[in-house]
Amino acid sequence: MHTVSDPSNSSSIGLPDLRPTVPDSRPGLDLTTDPLGLTGVKMTFARNEEIFGEAEPAACVYRLLSGVVRTHRILADGRRQITEFYLPGDVFGLQQGVSHSTSAEAVTDCTVVAIRRGALAERAVHDASIAHKMCALALHHLHRSEEHMLVLGRKTACERLAWFLMDMAERIPAHDRVDLPISRQDIADFLGLTIETVSRSMTQLQDEGLIALPTCRQVLLTDRRALLDLAG
Amino acid sequence: MHTVSDPSNSSSIGLPDLRPTVPDSRPGLDLTTDPLGLTGVKMTFARNEEIFGEAEPAACVYRLLSGVVRTHRILADGRRQITEFYLPGDVFGLQQGVSHSTSAEAVTDCTVVAIRRGALAERAVHDASIAHKMCALALHHLHRSEEHMLVLGRKTACERLAWFLMDMAERIPAHDRVDLPISRQDIADFLGLTIETVSRSMTQLQDEGLIALPTCRQVLLTDRRALLDLAG
């Protein structure tokens, strides 16, 4: 039985519940308690601002409160692969070893809770449930990246886009519509395509009646079934 | 006799030592102690035999003693993406949730130690270092899969192949040569290419003097520097 295929299913043994909590909006001291039971510092980043850089000392783990974040890797000549988009409630910046393997940037203005890794590791030594939650989180990311590999290695442009849209629709709950907080260029670098191909695939899906595009950032899922089929 | 790795070593964030140990080759009872400090059952699989299937209950975690294993995901129409190759000493089958997200098969005849997940989880509750090692392992896999995404999304056929060869050369210690235990088809499905493109890229690298191919399974790295450049 396909019990675990759904990443949003956090009820069973798997992922701890990381839905966004009400952010602590007191002015002044910005301390927030996160689902791991730890306290971090609230920080804000402007659109396109770097949150951490590749190979930078990995001092913190982050939980996103608002906005969107992307992580990516870049080749020497500028080719870029976005490895993941993070939405409110998501945790990012988990890294093995002392430095990050990806860079993280703000896709939109965003606020995060930064949790010192040292504190996390210290707590994890005594509290196995912390370590367990981190482990589950890492495995959740691993599961997603395996799916992403299948997409990048084996799917056509339209299939990739359909997959992306369905994933977004699932993660941004709304009624048969997705308000994309992400530019075409970022979608392209996420799906291993060019911006032009993303645009063309978008109009192709529209022409085939699977989606409608009132504006370029607003996608109506007019044929969810066909989209799911395409997405694989 | 293998002993559990030094606890002081495990306090650093890095990867636990998972080098192959001498397999217990007594006939009869096949119990082996693995680096996580747990006991598992030794099993053997023939070439192309399935070790576990996608969406199958994830009962065990495996450590490879000998041979090569691949994990993969498949689309309905048969398109396949190999997510990773595992070599002796590697651990695979770690999964979030109750079932596997990939299938695992033996690339060659192989022997593994199968460790019951229940036992692992139970121990992890009391022993934080176990959970910590599992976490490090998951993050190690995540790091590799991020690299893999960059390869699948943004690199050319020759770059992919060069990357693959350098990775293999690193993991199979030998002097400027790689004895591939893996078929062209498996390489293709790992790199998101077709078998023909892999073959063509192989000869192209040979024509350019980066490698030599005494046999199709034996690769001599005649220009390591250029290969590393290509690999990115």
Add this chain to the structure above:
DNA sequence: CGTCTCATTGACACCCTTCAAACGAAGTGG
């Protein structure tokens, strides 16, 4: 020696990229 499997090579088609231009929305200053 024949068969089977796997790897290589060739010819051609096609999907996606590249290069280029036009379009549209948002913000600024006159």
Add this chain to the structure above:
DNA sequence: CCACTTCGTTTGAAGGGTGTCAATGAGACG
């Protein structure tokens, strides 16, 4: 309020890298 700029998106034309289809070659094995 309207030109003007800027940035992001869309569309077009042409080219290239990779896939597809097909045939040949090379080892392994009975």
